[in-house]
């Protein structure tokens with residue numbers, strides 16, 4: 214027992230005191246105590262620690278501060294007065310505790326409190342040593358409360374015992390290591406502890422959704438918070454987030470609890486459509502360890518819901534921009550959706566397509582099929598798809614339905630010098646095939662790139678042909694136009710207008726026809742109709758062309774010039790006609806008849822004869838001249854023009870009134886048939902055009918000349934502005 218202990222040996226002499234008169238303790242051979250003399254110890258060092266109490270029963274001795282050396286056989290001898298002496302022995306064993314255990318590492322260095330760092334799986338080699346102790350102590354190793362090694366033994370050094378530990382380190386056994394030394398049950402073992410620093414990867418890593426989800430289901434655009442917990446790593450691990458193998462750096466923060474060895478990281482995630490079925494990983498990496506050994510991860514697959522993404526495509530191999538009438542058309546509503554789409558809808562020109570009519574029955578599935586397209590199917594299509602999250606409508610797809618050209622109600626029309634072919638077609642035609650046939654000529658085949666055909670492209674003469682048969686057929690790549698457009702056109706409207714302002718004059722010894730040129734005329738025709746004395750009908754005496762007069766030069770100055778032609782000699786009741794002509798024929802001629810004045814002026818011999826013979830007639834002539842002068846003076850006043858001296862031609866302006874005109878028309882009817890080209894098939898003289906061209910608007914012949922002549926540039930003197938109103942008879 215411990216050296217500082219007091220040992221009381223009391224019971225040994227208990228029984229004997231009754232009997233004994235003298236009691237003596239004899240501690241071995243070293244010393245003794247005799248109660249008769251009290252405190253008689255042979256060993257002085259011992260005697261200071263021992264005390265005996267003999268006046269109490271039982272009698273005892275107390276040894277203070279026991280030492281190893283106090284171990285001995287103690288005797289109690291009792292001498293009786295009347296009985297034989299008794300001797301009783303007590304064997305005292307003193308147990309000596311060993312020293313505090315201490316640690317030595319593999320190479321013999323002393324280790325205190327903490328060792329490491331180690332990695333999992335390393336073998337820890339550590340000796341626990343104890344000095345002294347009697348009896349020799351047992352040394353054992355404990356991991357926590359678990360005995361891991363009890364194989365102790367003597368060391369090379371005397372009085373030192375040791376236990377060398379070979380411990381493969383694991384997560385479980387590497388807590389606190391304790392070395393216990395014990396050589397008695399009377400006292401708890403003497404122990405020393407040591408902490409092992411062991412680098413560990415995370416034991417497990419888990420991802421949880423914290424907010425923004427419903428049963429772990431995400432929704433696009435809605436932020437969610439994800440939490441990652443890594444347990445059991447040492448030292449603090451790095452937690453990193455990976456979305457589909459892409460490192461997320463922005464949105465995480467990390468906290469670490471040293472005591473529980475728990476690392477927590479939060480990630481704020483706003484998922485998009487592409488994140489559906491993406492993998493989200495949280496990787497815990499121990500920075501103190503090789504990445505291959507120190508990492509642990511949890512991986513989840515994201516379920517991101519979104520309202521459908523919709524697009525229209527065509528199922529059959531045709532393109533979306535080209536559907537030909539009567540072909541079939543199958544449209545597919547291509548969707549990407551999570552969760553899957555419940556309902557489909559189709560829209561045409563923004564109205565919901567309902568089954569029946571031109572649409573058939575299947576109008577609410579992902580596919581819209583039109584067996585036979587018609588023009589009514591052309592328009593804007595869109596489809597809508599709905600799932601639990603929402604409904605989305607696709608962009609419009611504009612689908613035209615192509616069809617071959619077909620003639621419209623207008624068909625072929627003549628506008629100015631252009632033939633226009635009106636067809637309905639999609640796409641618009643790029644080529645037009647024409648077959649034109651002027652009456653009495655061969656068919657000409659022409660091709661144009663537009664719907665207009667200029668008459669200039671038609672070769673050969675057109676004048677004299679009153680009609681033109683035109684056929685047009687368009688092509689737009691879609692086979693093929695059923696019926697060509699056909700029409701017989703009248704070219705009458707293209708002829709120049711009838712000359713309106715003409716006069717007859719007697720100049721340079723002959724009658725002359727003079728006209729103000731009309732628009733679009735390329736040449737002028739002159740005709741002289743002579744009254745036959747025998748059968749009282751007009752016949753064509755001569756015809757010719759009119760040319761520009763001397764005043765042509767004035768044209769350049771912007772003035773008006775005249776076309777004029779010589780008529781030769783005219784007699785009463787003769788008529789002179791002027792027609793304007795161009796490529797398409799001649800206008801109706803303006804017919805003028807010389808007045809008596811003019812005829813008089815043209816025949817001086819006859820005048821002189823009358824003057825000589827008949828005074829009465831000369832008086833009458835004077836009256837006539839007076840009347841003529843008065844009216845001339847009136848006109849001159851109006852015109853306010855100075856009188857020119859020479860020459861002094863006599864001019865009579867004539868226009869026919871309606872009565873005269875219809876009369877001439879009627880008598881001409883008989884004879885003009887053969888001279889269509891001369892009089893240009895104009896209504897009055899023609900044998901009737903095949904076409905009902907609208908008649909030219911009637912001209913108020915009574916008033917127009919006055920107005921027109923006001924613009925006459927420098928009218929000649931002696932102009933008689935009277936209308937010839939007498940009947941032609």
Ligand SMILES: *[C@@H]1O[C@H](CO)[C@@H](O)[C@H](O)[C@H]1NC(C)=O
Pocket residue numbers: 286304305306
């Ligand atoms: C006393 O005890 C010790 C150890 O217990 C033993 O070795 C010794 O022999 C004993 N002596 C006697 C006399 O019994």
Ligand SMILES: *[C@@H]1O[C@H](CO)[C@@H](O)[C@H](O)[C@H]1NC(C)=O
Pocket residue numbers: 416417418419444445
């Ligand atoms: C992770 O480990 C800890 C402690 O080791 C345990 O409590 C927890 O249940 C584990 N989690 C999972 C998901 O295995």
Ligand SMILES: *[C@@H]1O[C@H](CO)[C@@H](O)[C@H](O)[C@H]1NC(C)=O
Pocket residue numbers: 438466467468479480481
């Ligand atoms: C980490 O992020 C979470 C969620 O955003 C937040 O609640 C927490 O306060 C943050 N921690 C730190 C240390 O910033």
Ligand SMILES: *[C@@H]1O[C@H](CO)[C@@H](O)[C@H](O)[C@H]1NC(C)=O
Pocket residue numbers: 471472
């Ligand atoms: C963590 O705890 C250990 C003891 O458990 C201590 O030795 C160490 O210093 C602590 N580390 C930090 C960073 O607090």
Ligand SMILES: *[C@@H]1O[C@H](CO)[C@@H](O)[C@H](O)[C@H]1NC(C)=O
Pocket residue numbers: 430516517518551552
């Ligand atoms: C995702 O969540 C939706 C809604 O709960 C569910 O219908 C769907 O089956 C889930 N998808 C996957 C792949 O788990």
Ligand SMILES: *[C@@H]1O[C@H](CO)[C@@H](O)[C@H](O)[C@H]1NC(C)=O
Pocket residue numbers: 562589591592593
């Ligand atoms: C649909 O719209 C297109 C123009 O986008 C139009 O040409 C077509 O006539 C419309 N169809 C119907 C039936 O309204």
Ligand SMILES: *[C@@H]1O[C@H](CO)[C@@H](O)[C@H](O)[C@H]1NC(C)=O
Pocket residue numbers: 629630708709710732733
């Ligand atoms: C003359 O021809 C031009 C071009 O063809 C046309 O515009 C104009 O109307 C014509 N004039 C008359 C009076 O016919």
Ligand SMILES: *[C@@H]1O[C@H](CO)[C@@H](O)[C@H](O)[C@H]1NC(C)=O
Pocket residue numbers: 745746747748749750752
């Ligand atoms: C009238 O007489 C002319 C000759 O003076 C002749 O050319 C014409 O044919 C005759 N017309 C008729 C209808 O007899």
